[in-house]
Amino acid sequence: MIGSRASRSSISISQQRMLSKSMSGLNLDQKVLYYIGVDVGTGSARACIIDSLGNILSLAERPIQREQLRPNFITQSSQEIWQAVSHCVKTVVRDSGVPTEKIHGIGFDATCSLVVVEEGTNKEVAVGPDFSNTDQNIILWMDHRAMEETAEINATKDKCLKYVGGQMSVEMEIPKMKWLKNNLPNNKFSQCKFFDLADYLTFKASGRETRSFCSTACKQGLLPVGVEGSKQGWSREFLTTIGLEELCEDDFRRLGNSVKNSDSGSKNFLSAGEFVGALDPEIAEELGLSTHCVVGSGVIDAYAGWVGTVAARTDVAIPALVKTDEEKVGINRATGRLAAVAGTSTCHIAMSRDPIFVDGVWGPYRDVLASNYWCAEGGQSCTGALLAHVLTTHPAYTELSQLADAASVSKFDYLNSRLESLAQQRAARSVVHLAKHLFFYGDYHGNRSPIADPSMRAAIIGQSMDNSIDDLALMYLGACEFIAQQTRQIVDQMTKSGHRIPAIFMSGGQCRNGLLMRLLADCTGLPIVIPRYIDAAVVFGAALLGAVASEGFDMSGTKSELAIRRKSSIAGTLEEHGQEKKSSLAKFGKFGGGDLPSPYTAPHATASTSQIASTVGYPFPTQDENPTIHEEDGTSDDDDTAENSEKESSGLNFKVSSKWKKDMEDRMQGRASDNGDTMWNVMYNMTGGGKVVQPCAPDHADRVLLDAKYKIFLDMAETQRKYRKFVDDVEHKA
Incomplete structure (x- = not known):
């Protein structure tokens, strides 16, 4: 998984009020909709609006807590996780001040952990090692109890x-299931x-056992x-x-059935963000939301980082991206864009139009x-x-x-500044030049990609007996x-196998x-794009899944007597190929750009940030750039829905007619994928600006040095494996 995440609020209530005041003369507030994202990581649950x-x-x-009663046995509680989710959702709704009737979608991501419940009752099942404690019904992704089962499967x-x-x-989760059968x-x-945890959350929210292709x-x-040749999805x-x-x-x-449409035509396995259903009424009340908020199909947390x-768009031209955008449309424009979702570990995810097999890379x-x-x-x-x-x-x-504490950094x-000072003291060409004779290979915890060898370990050549802060x-x-050279190794392996990677989109x-x-940037030779929300990129991606579900629901033409024609205000703000339209809100300065101040943007100031160029602000749509959205005043483009409107003043306690329920069911039966183009439109229009770290020219002295050291890096990896095999062969003969 991708590690822990920081907790901060993006903008303050006072900033929201300032924005609201600046917008009041343009009558745009009724055109803005809202979406919730929920991210369940290893150590916490988060939500954003x-x-x-x-x-x-x-x-x-x-x-959220995890229990480890024995080595390699790590468990969690689905009840505790849902309580944390509920708390976070209610908190962001309260703190934002957004009316619940304007929150139209919710999306979930989570770690790839296994949730076990009882058929029929959905009661928690104890997963051990204490089989009397039903509260602990999740085997966490990092649980390694199923080593023997994994070997048998492989x-x-x-x-x-x-x-x-x-x-x-x-x-992964099949070995965990096999362990449970045995124990x-x-x-x-x-x-x-x-359930995979992300699928359990969408089930909990909607009451529907729809599964995601991402998890399964x-x-x-x-x-x-x-x-x-698969005909059912699961292999009997x-x-x-x-x-x-x-x-x-x-x-x-018990795995969500086979991958086929039901008799009614609905799908029981969905791609990211596809419409699952409306919030279950009891859950809507628990979360402080309304039942016209729809649920999008969830994803594993790293994939939400990709979303x-x-x-992200940049004002610094990245030629390979420009070429791609000229050649492709819709979700196809996302192919090749490598997301590096970084935390304790780092996941690298890329999409392709055709299957590409890469040694040492999953998929x-x-x-x-x-x-x-x-x-x-x-x-x-x-x-x-x-x-x-x-x-x-050290x-x-x-x-x-x-x-560092004394300097308040x-x-x-502090170390980056120390290295700059050290380069000056030693008359070194650059910081990179300081380590020209230090060869550091850091696979302390084995190698996942591209060697895929858990026995790999660290090696350092060039150490001295210096224990000073400069040595640290x-x-x-x-x-x-x-870290950078191994990223290059992964990118090189993917590129040799057929991926075209124009840039790396970082988060964390x-x-x-x-x-x-x-x-x-200098090791890979690729631009590094840093998103607007660094720590919040994953939970932001989950919120986009809610927007995708809402957008897909709206495009179906479904009508409700709540009198909402929910064409998203996203549509019309940008043309298909990225031509930005001018905003009538530019006169409002930093708020007019729509890119509100955020604590998540940009690295701290170091020597390298001179290469960072920020994007222009994301424009608000002007009045004539949005489709009409009707508020819940009993009016609608369709008379048959208007006359059935029975919304009560309490907001959540409204009644709906059988006509609305039938329309909802019709939508659920007619779910048809648009191959991700709706998701791309949502991502492109809502992700906003990113900052770019450009690599130095290929003939720059630092690039030349790093290229030479990359060959040494590869040799250190290969030599380690060669030495290990040599010793193992001797031991085997003995």
């Missing part, structure tokens, strides 16, 4: 494994049904219909071979983000954790903490260079590290 221009109005976070060499990098990880007491396994294809071995042969034949019963009911970043997965498009997922198991390890294990760490900013700065520089707190961003 955004408007239809992509501004985060409020953000809330609540910690020994089958089944065709399903071809699409998860050749072998399942112990962190649940009293034949309890036969009474269980299973990426972590449960599902093959969408047509892939490798595979599940039977690995001893999970019970999961095949009644059309795979929240790759459509390709079809339909997870858009119908008939494929995704590849690479990753570094140790990035933020690597930097923390290098700092905290003898000068205490001194670093004291110096972060430890990384150099070790930190070496670790940053390693590492974006604030100007030195690391510069090294990533």
Whole structure:
């Protein structure tokens, strides 16, 4: 997973009021809609509310616990998680001051953890090691109890494994299910049904057991219909071979059924953001929302990072992106844009029009983000954790903490400044030049991509007995260079296999590290795009899924007696190929751009940020650029809905007629994917501006040095494996 996230609110209530006042003369407030995003990470749940221009109005976070009674057994509680979700949603609605009737969509993302409940009752099932504690019914993604089961599954060499990098990880969910079959007491396994956490959240919100391709294809071995001849999605042969034949019963009911349309025509497996249903009335009341708020199909958290970043626009021309945008339309414009979602570890996600197999990279997965498009997922198991390890294990760490605190800067900013000073003292050409004879290979926790070898370990050449703060700065520089060189290795492997990658779209707190961003650009030779919301990119992406569901619902032409013709105010603000229209709100200065002040933007000031260029503000639509949106005043374009309007003054306690319910069901039966073009339009119009760190010219001395050190980096990886094999062969003979 992608690690912990910071908790902050994007703009204050006073800023919202200022914006509202500045807009009052233009009568635009009625045209703005709002969406909720929910992100459940390993250690906390978060929620944000955004408007239809992509501004985060409020953000809330609540910690969640995990239990580890034995090594490798890590569990969580779905009840606690839902309570945290409810708290965060109610908080952002309250703090934003947004009327609930204007909140039209909600989206979810979560870690790829396994939720176990009882069929029929949906009561929690204890997943062990304490089988008496039903509160602990989630096996967390990082739980490694199923090592033996994973080895048995991978020994089958089944065709399903071809699409998860050749072998399942112990962190995926089928091995966890197999462990539960082997260990649940009293034949309890036969009474269980299973959800990926993101799918459980959409089920909880809507009452519908619709599953996502993102969760099932990426972590449960599902093959969408047509892939490798799949006719049902789940492979009966595979599940039977690995001893999970019970999961095949009644059309795979405990996994969400087979991948086919129901008799009514509705779909039970969806791509990202597709319309699941309206909020369940009881849940709507619990969350402080209304039942015309619709639920979008959820995704794994890293994929929400992709949704929240790759459509960022920049005023610095990136030629490869410009060329792509000229050649492609709709969601096809997102292909190749690599999202690097960074935290404790880093996930690298790219979409392609056709399946591309890359050694050491998970996937390709079809339909997870858009119908008939494929995704590849690479990753570094140790990035933020690597930097923390290098700092905290060095003898000068205490001194670093004291110096950084005294200067009122972060430890990384202090080290970046220290390196600049050190370069001047040593008359070095640049900071990069300081480490020319330091060769740092940092796979302390094994390698996920592209070597896919958990036995890989760290190696450092060039250490001395120096224990000073300057030595710590150099070790930190070496670790940053390693992260950048390994990113290049992943990008190179993907490119050689057929991906065309024009830029890397970063997110996470590492974006604030100007030195690391510069090294990533110079090592890969690619522009690094930093989004408007750094820490909030994932939960922002989840909110976009809610907007996608709302937009898809609106486009269906569904009518309700709530008298809302919910054509989103997104439509019409931009032309298809990105020609921005002028905004009549430009006269309002920094608020007129629509890109409200945010604590998430841009790295702190370091030498490298001289290469960063910010985008223009995202314009508000003018009055004539939006379709008409009718408020809940009983009027409508359609007389048959107007006469049935029975909205009560309480806001949430309204009645709806059978006509509205039938229209909702008709929409649910008619869900048809547009291959992701609706999602692209939402992403493109709402993501806003990004900042670009451009690589130096290829003949720049630092680029030349880093190119040479990349060859050494590759040799260190290969030599380590060669040495290990040499010793193992000797041991085997002995």
